[in-house]
Each structure stands twice: as C-alpha cells, then as structure tokens.
Amino acid sequence: MESLNLSPEQRAAFADLLGRKDVDVLRSMLSLVYDAAIQAQFDDHIGADPHERSEHRRDQRNGTRSRGLNTRAGSLDLEIPRARNSNFKPTVIEHLKRSERALISVIQEAFIGGISTRKMEDVLAAMGVERLSKSQISELCVELDARAEEFRNRPLSEKYPYLWLDALYGKDRLDGHVVSNAVVIAYGVAASGYRDVVGIDVVDTESKESWTGLLRGLRKRGLTDTKLVISDAHEGLKAAISTTMQGASWQRCKVHFYRNVLAHVPQSRKLEFAAAMKVVFSQVSLASAQRAIADVRIRFADSLSKAMTIFDVGIDDALAFLAFPLEHHKKISSNNPIEHLNKEIRRRTRSIGIFPSPESAFRLIIMILIEQSEDWMTERRYMTPESLELVLQA
DSSP: OOSOOOOHHHHHHHHHHHHHOOTTHHHHHHHHHHHHHHHHHHHHHHTSOTTOOOTTOOOOEEEEEEEEEEETTEEEEEEEEEESSSOOOOHHHHHHOHHHHHHHHHHHHHHHTTOOHHHHHHHHHHTTOOOOOHHHHTTHHHHHHHHHHHHHTOOOOSOOSEEEEEEEEEEEEETTEEEEEEEEEEEEEOTTSOEEEEEEEEESSOOHHHHHHHHHHHHHTTOOOOOEEEEOOOHHHHHHHHHHOTTOEEEEOHHHHHHHHHTTSOGGGHHHHHHHHHHHHTOSSHHHHHHHHHHHHHHHTTTOHHHHHHHHHHHHHHTGGGGSOGGGHHHHSSSHHHHHHHHHHHHHHTTTOSBSSHHHHHHHHHHHHHHHHHHHHHSOOSSOHHHHHHHHHO
C-alpha cells in the first residue's frame, strides 16, 4: 500500500493514451498518475484495501470529493477519497505542487493589483491553466511565505567546502512603478557530496552591502569550513567575500573571465586568442599553467595590449581551482552550476513577465529552489565525500 502500483485498468488506460498520442495525452497521463498515487496513500491511511477485512484497519471509506488542480501540464479534475471518521489530505499533491501554488498566488496578487483580465488570461493560457477556483487561491500567500522563511532560515548543520554565488535580475511592480530587483543566490556542495541551495534573498541591486548581508546570514545559520567561493568579478561581491569569508580562497568564474578578455580582442583574432586561453585552463597544475601563460604573453603582449592587461590582472584568480583536487576542476572553475539553476528559474517564470510585487517574485523563485534542492537530494552525489574530505583537511 505504500508504493504506487497501477491497476490493470490504469495500465490499459496508459496504453490507450500512448496509442492515441492526442494533444491532451500528457494531461491525461498526469491525471492517472495522481489518481493512482492518491489512492495508494488513501489505502495506507485507511489501513486496508477496498473490501479487505483487516485487523489493521483504521477507518472506513466514505465516497469522494472533487478537486481541481492546476499544473504546468494544465488543469486536472481529481477525485479525493473521503474517510468516515478522519481527515485525509493527500500529501503527494502538496509535495509536487508548491511552485504551481506560488504561481497561483502571483495571479491572485495581480488581480488585486488591477492588472487586466486579458493579460492574466494570457498568462494562464501560457501555463496551460483553464480556470482558478477561490478555494485554490485562498490563504496560499501566508502558507507559502511560512514555508519560504523556514527554508531560508534553516540551520546549516553540514560543512560546505565549496560555495557558488550569483544574482538573477527580474522586474516587478513597486508603488505603481516597474522596478528591477536582484535575486541573490548561494549554492553549495556539502561534505556529504550533495548539492544544496543554502541562501537566497531579494535586494534592490547587487552591492557590497547586499552580498555582505546574505553571507553574514549564512554564517549565523552555521556555514563553516568553506574553502573556495566561486563567483564573477562584481566589485561589491568581491568586497563582501573578503569581508565575511576569511580563510576561503576566491575563484573568479573562468567563463566570465573569458568574456571580459575577449571583449577587447578584434573579431579576426578571437578564435586564436580563445584557443591560447583554453590551453592555459586545460592544465592540471599551477606550474604547467604558468608556462602556458608565458606563451600567451609572448604571442599577444605587443599586438593586444588592452586584452593582455585584463588577462594579467585576473588570471591568478581565474586559476585558483588548480589548488584543489583534479576531479573537481571542471565543476569549481566556473559559475556554470548556478547559471544552470538561473536558466531553470527563467524558464519557469517567463510566463509572468513583470511580477505584481517583489514578494510574489520571491515566493515563486524560492519554491522553485526548494523543489530543486529536494530533487538534488534524491540524485547521485555531485562529488564524493572522500574527495571533499581532502579539501577540508588541506
């Protein structure tokens, strides 16, 4: 009863849907999965299968109630079983639908803020949602905000040898005006080897003060033993790292570094210069990297002086990853891990466009991040605990 087992009828329905391949196949399949999962959980709640005599039975079945559920695949009509003497709440829905509920709360605030019905209909259509009921939007903001605060303020009981920092910009309405806000995100790898979103905040703009506030908050929550912080070269961020993360090295994102240098290389020579830089970053030791750097200086110092000035100023920070285990180099030399996370957030929030308030933007983004953190905990380890222990002991 604890696992989801499809009945022969449900399996036949799946086969029929796959055979027809109509436009609503995903929605229909998702509805079947939800129904099967809800029924399995309800059987466990009752303590017995339908019509089963069991000494472990805790309650009796008492019909069903209808519930509409909005998902990214569209609107579903579900039948929720009732128990005679107890309240049954299918938590399988709650776990999977937090971000959809955040979307609904955004729509609720948009209506309150006076955004046109036509525009909201366009947003709904883009998400595949046909309707909203009052029961779906009531009390969502309070509940989601409480969950967000719990996630943001949870103690950090593990050690995090590596920490990535980055910002994501979006637009929302504040006092009748459209403003741009930054969502600052801290992402780490714990000593256990799993990835985690450890910090998030919404600020007016990236600055030393905003980043310092986030990092000090992480320290207060228990962030310890961070050996390397990876980020771009934003001056405020660099200043905050040096102020709050004493004892940690700083890795300048090599991808951002490439772009900064190549911006001052003529188009006719970009491929040549990029190939030379690639040789530098492919080295596995600082000594071999220094030899490759010397070659770059010999080839380009006279003809590309501006690009080489930027190269010389930043190359040491961009090669900080070489002091760490070889198996980690590809993952810690750039901000790509957190950039992938930002790309997912943009994909999931594209339909909204301009958020009705900073709070609604924060609510949706943090729900996406909570889902992502939970998914990471069910995947294979991002790094091995043994290799991370070497980092902590160094």
